[in-house]
Amino acid sequence: MKAFTTGRLKAVLHNLLPQLKASISAYNHDFNSFSDIDSLYQEGLLLKLGLQDADVLNKLPLPKLFTKLQQSSEALLKYDTPKIVSKDRFAWLRDDEFARQAIAGVNPVNIERLRSFPPRSNLDPQIYGPQESALREHHIIGHLNGMTVQQALEENKLYMVDYHDIYLPFLERINALDGRKAYATRTLFFLSPVGTLKPIAIELSLPPSGPESRSKRVVTPPVDATSNWVWQL
Helix, strand or coil: CHHHHHHHHHHHHHHHHHHHHHHECCCCCCCCCHHHHHHHHHCCEEEECCHHHHHHHHHCCCCCCEEEEEECCEEEEEECCCHHHHHCCCHHHCHHHHHHHHHHCCCHHHEEECCCCCCECCCCHHHHCCCECCCCHHHHHHHCCCCCHHHHHHCCCEEEEECHHHHHHHHHHHHCCCCCCCCEEEEEEEECCCCCEEEEEEEEECCCCCCCCCCEEEECCCCCHHHHHHHHC
16 A cells, blocks of 8 residues: 555646746746755745635645645645755765665665775676776775774675666766766775775766776765865765
8 A cells, every 4th residue: 555655646746847847937946055945944946826726735645744734826846955965964965864865765775785996897898897996995994993994894884885787878978968977986994893895985976988088986984175175075
């Protein structure tokens, strides 16, 4: 019954969302700052709807993700504040929260123990370039609590969320779309002594555009203000 109800709701929203997008008033713009995102919880999203459309919204079994306040011919979609944000507005910026979501999010089964370093791809190197990752020991050695990489592997301290092979074959088509910039990623985590995960490196990969192209880049935890924002992004 739960599966049926969820499927029905998804079908309703699939048809409803295009109508909502077409009905958003001219006063709503793209997100230009963090405060624009905060306003979804504090002020809501103003929709210009006819009374008939508003009546339809009242009858829909909309999820608890947002609540709707009715005001004559205008509707306000006001999102419920996530618990983590209600306790700490900037919790999502922290590395420990990023790592927590890696195992508490919608796809926790994608994380796995790292068995060898550096990791390798299973894709055809003639098409997608070298199979070996750009990750190197010097990228992570300073984040292993004094361990060597081999010790961390043997003691099951290194974990990875690997989207490299899944995304790389589709990136050219994805990035050909307007306003898109996507990468195939690998994210490494270190299991700390207190039992929490700490992100220690993120590898960004693109399909090689030529024999000498620099299609892989590794980003590591920050050492100054500039690298802090590169790491956050």
